[in-house]
Amino acid sequence: MTVSQTRTTFPNVTHVLFDMDGTLLDTERLYTVVSERILAAYGKEFTFEMKAAMMGTNSQDAATILIAKSGIPITPEEYIARAAEIQLELFPSARPLPGVERLVKHLLKHKIPMCTSENRALFDLFGPNVTCGDDPEVKAGKPAPDMFLVAAKRLGADLKRPESCLVFEDSYAGVLSGLNAGMQVVWIPDERLKLDQEVVKQVSQVMYSMEEFRPELYGMPPYDNSE
Incomplete structure (x- = not known):
């Protein structure tokens, strides 16, 4: 099930930022x-x-x-x-959630910088690109924007154009953190969560599985049949 937005295309994305718990891993x-x-x-x-x-x-x-x-x-x-x-x-x-490995490998293939934000480095494909909640540069936790701003800065993103960063999140606090950073947000909530419709209006898309994500909508290369 997908909650679609009225838009069909979005600002082009150059950097991708993932929450880990509940977004990348189960x-x-x-x-x-x-x-x-x-x-x-x-x-x-x-x-x-x-x-x-x-x-x-x-x-x-x-x-x-x-x-x-x-x-x-x-x-x-x-x-x-x-x-x-x-x-x-x-x-x-812990295992990757559906659609995660496909998207992460796709971003690696096309050299699109990405990072995950979490308290533990549980996902090997990211190597050093993990920004932790106890990082000294992260002055305030979610829903403050610090986590994603620090992560984007380290990836070399243009923070004068924060909308060029795409955040994947599952929690209210994380979604608000991405929005407060001025970034585009794909919300992948627990299906039991009652969604605040005012927040829904602010995010780019709401979906219940990363399998539904289409990178071409954000100016990134589409999946090909080999992926």
């Missing part, structure tokens, strides 16, 4: 397992409302939100430490 399901395990120890249930509030935030903010909503008697630091232990067990099983 880690959101693993974060759910992590939170479910921690809350279960206190007889609590992890709900999608909690998950939606946490998505796109840094680890400290996510832990603070979950503790406030669930009422479990631990500190954010204790939650983060427990979560890290479970993540070490689960995250090696």
